[in-house]
Amino acid sequence: MRPLPQGIAQALAAAALFGISTPLAKMLLGSMPPVLLAGVLYAGSGMGLLTWMALGRVRNRVPVEAALTRRDVPWLAGAVLFGGVLGPLLMMLGLARTAAATAALLLNLEGVLTALLAWVIFRENVDRRVALGMLAIVAGAMVLSWQHPGGMGATWGGLAITGACLCWALDNNLTRAVAGSDPVQIAAIKGAIAGTLNMGIALAIGDRLPHLLPLLAAAVLGFIGYGLSLVLFVLALRHLGTARTSAYFSTAPFLGAALALVMFAEHGSLALLLAGGLMAIGVWLHASERHDHAHTHVTFSHNHRHHHDVHHQHTHDFKWDGHEPHTHPHAHESLSHSHPHYPDTHHRHRH
Structure with missing residues (x-):
């Protein structure tokens, strides 16, 4: 069997790590409030990656990645604000009001919004096949929006998750501008700053730290599902661009939804299956794209x-x-x- 190109493999691996983190994060909501959990997840990501970097320096390993520069600061600051602070806050608030499987599939909107921003604002090429894939994913999200098992609370939960997807779409496009730099350094800085800010907000509004075991569990989950996933995502951006990387990353919600159905004994309704099918078609259209033409490098x-x-x-x-x-x-x-x-x-x- 022909091996997957490096960028595709990295994007799918990033999706797998992030996908399984959604239902696991919902399980941890029982032991700590949403804002605090968002902070601990990112703090775990930052601490784990900073430790990874420190161990590399102790071993005197020659760096093979370019360090961030002053020109990268505005792009990284925007990515931290939208992707590390606002996105996780909205995601945790949405998870608290939404079924885990539905929340996982709604995360497909991140890929669609990322591609739209890449096309309209950042002028990245998006051809007919990618556009049709986005329409299929949007149609799946619309099917999900028709069912509100939790009443108005579920509706607000879905809106919060949609807001998180928009924040992460902005984050993805801003991160592309610094993707040539060290991905571990990028993810470590984002995790450390976002984790500190979110935990500070949580403690300021009266949240209290949970027992040691759930705290450690959330930190480890953040390191794997947010930190390592982001490192792989940045590496994939180099090879695929923003819209295509996000298209492959759109496989994450299917893994999260499948795991949620098992963990929480949630029933797979007809609407959920139809939405999943439409979104799967959208991801396939993205993944099967081939782009080939004469071009000039300046x-x-x-x-x-x-x-x-x-x-x-x-x-x-x-x-x-x-x-x-x-x-x-x-x-x-x-x-x-x-x-x-x-x-x-x-x-x-x-x-």
Whole structure:
């Protein structure tokens, strides 16, 4: 069997880790309030990744990723605000009022909103197949909105989760601008800042820390479902661009919904099955896209981890030991050719 391309594998792995975290987070809501849980999840992510970075430095490992720079600060700050503070708050508030399986499927809206923002605001190419996939996912979300087993509370819960999806869509597009930098550093900073702010808000409004065991469980869940997932997501952004990475990431809610049905003995209604089917069609349309045309790369310079492939035929102004991948500032000369590609780091051209 032909192996999956690296970016697709990373996006699907990120989806798997985040997908299973949704029903597990709902289970933890019984031991701590929503705002506090959002803070602990991100704090666990930040602490775990900062420890990972510290251990790497202790071992004197040569860095193979480009560090963040001052130019990255505005983009990262926006990503932290929308993706690390507002998004988790809305998500936890929505989970408290919504069935876990329904909440997991509603998260598919993140991929749709991400693609729309990438297309309309950030001018990333979105072709007919990707657009049809978005329509199928929206149709599935509309089917879910017709059933309100919890009355108005469930309606507000769905709106809160939709708001979280919009925040994460903004986060995804802002993160793309810094995706060439160290993904562990990006995710660690986001987790540490977002976790501190959310926990501070929770304690300020009167929430109290739970017992040690649920606190540790939430921190570990945050490290895996938020931290490691984000690292893989950033890596996938480099290869696939924002809209396509989010399309593959849209498989996360199906894993979350399936796990929720088992964990909480929730019944799979006809509406839930229909919505899942429509969303599956949308994800398949995204995943089966093929984009191939003649294009020209303009001259530009940047710094990121790379191999000496067809897009990196450059010389070095330092002594190179031949090890790949490696990281250093390098310049790209103008190049015209044709091959299948995604809107990755080197293919952000107009059509």
